[in-house]
Amino acid sequence: MVVKDLQGLKFNRLTAVRYLGKSLWECRCECGNTCRINAGNLQNDHTTSCGCRKIETIRKHGLIKTPEYNAWTNITNRCCNPNHPSFKYYGGRGIYICPEWRYSFQVFYNHLGKRPSAQHSIERIENSRGYEPGNVRWATRKEQANNTRWNHWIEIDGVRKTVCDWATSQGLHFTTICHRIARGMSERDAVMIPPHLSGRRASKRKSVSLAICASDSGGSSQEFTPGSPGT
């Protein structure tokens, strides 16, 4: 298939910057965001902005003031807008928001539902994953503080990493490490023993914080509370 050169061409708010392969173009939006758009969608006007146009539409329809909407805006900015002050902690570190959510507040909202109370804010369950179905929930400050407590550093042979980072590098699930420690295993063993060797049935005791690695160093449990800056 011949790739049509769209570089430098403007499609509504989007300007094609460079070809990424598989029909995807990196585009710069008039609002400053960059995004990846399918060439076909650019050319047939299916996609006309990075998503900011949709945001403006929602704004006009009055959904803008809700805490859920604020949370969504914060997340999309932190993950996708290099001009946002917190981008370096999120998008800049590879923390992404899945496309279905990025481009649709409604889809995001349908998944998460209404914020249960003013004490709740959005938490990523697993630090190594982004904002996507299954990895995000409403949690209270207290719940998040518990989780944060578990997101602690473990040093082994001079290498210091968070539980989540150890989990990633060892090919373990982060809850495995936390369950092992909760069962009394040393931190070293909890990290170093391969997944299939510590065996036994999956520990179901209490709530050994299944959402252990919720917070990352760039954020706090307060970051997605309504009214926080950055929208």
Ligand SMILES: [Zn+2]
């Ligand atoms: Zn835009």
